Amino acid sequence: MTFDQVFNRILLFMKRNPDGNFRLMIGTDSQVHCNRTVFITGIVIQNERKGAWACIRKTIIPRKMLHLHERISYETSLTEEVVSLFTDERKDRMFDIVLPFIYKGGSFSMEGHMDIGSGKRNKTREFVKEMVSRIESIGLEPKIKPEAFVASSYANRYTK
Numbered sequence: 001m002t003f004d005q006v007f008n009r010i011l012l013f014m015k016r017n018p019d020g021n022f023r024l025m026i027g028t029d030s031q032v033h034c035n036r037t038v039f040i041t042g043i044v045i046q047n048e049r050k051g052a053w054a055c056i057r058k059t060i061i062p063r064k065m066l067h068l069h070e071r072i073s074y075e076t077s078l079t080e081e082v083v084s085l086f087t088d089e090r091k092d093r094m095f096d097i098v099l100p101f102i103y104k105g106g107s108f109s110m111e112g113h114m115d116i117g118s119g120k121r122n123k124t125r126e127f128v129k130e131m132v133s134r135i136e137s138i139g140l141e142p143k144i145k146p147e148a149f150v151a152s153s154y155a156n157r158y159t160k
Contacts, residue, residue, distance in 0.1 A: 022047055028041040113143045
């Protein structure tokens with residue numbers, strides 16, 4: 001699908017229940033294979049307790065990316081790249097769907113999901129502050145493990 005087709009599917013999903021509580025979540029995960037590294041970026045629009053629509057974007061780097069910081073940074077870059085496709089005009093179109101229902105409980109938020117965690121046993125904990133700052137700087141609410149299910153669960157299943 002082209003990004004225009006993806007965006008139109010998101011609008012269609014939102015228009016079905018415009019009074020919903022919508023979360024647009026974007027996150028990337030990666031997996032190193034024998035001669036390449038596969039990155040999957042998930043784009044998920046969820047209407048809380050009423051379903052979701054999702055798709056993925058696949059990127060393949062033709063080498064093993066063994067340095068964890070490089071891989072996590074590239075995951076964040078791919079998430080930022082997809083987020084940049086949601087221009088102000090496109091975001092306004094999504095907000096306009098929900099706007100008439102704000103006082104009736106409707107809502108819309110955008111989140112950046114990262115497959116990193118701050119736990120003592122998590123190898124990515126030293127990168128949390130840097131990656132969270134990057135996601136915040138582009139206007140998204142950052143989510144890390146265990147709340148970052150688009151990256152750590154949805155995208156992860158397609159990296160294998």
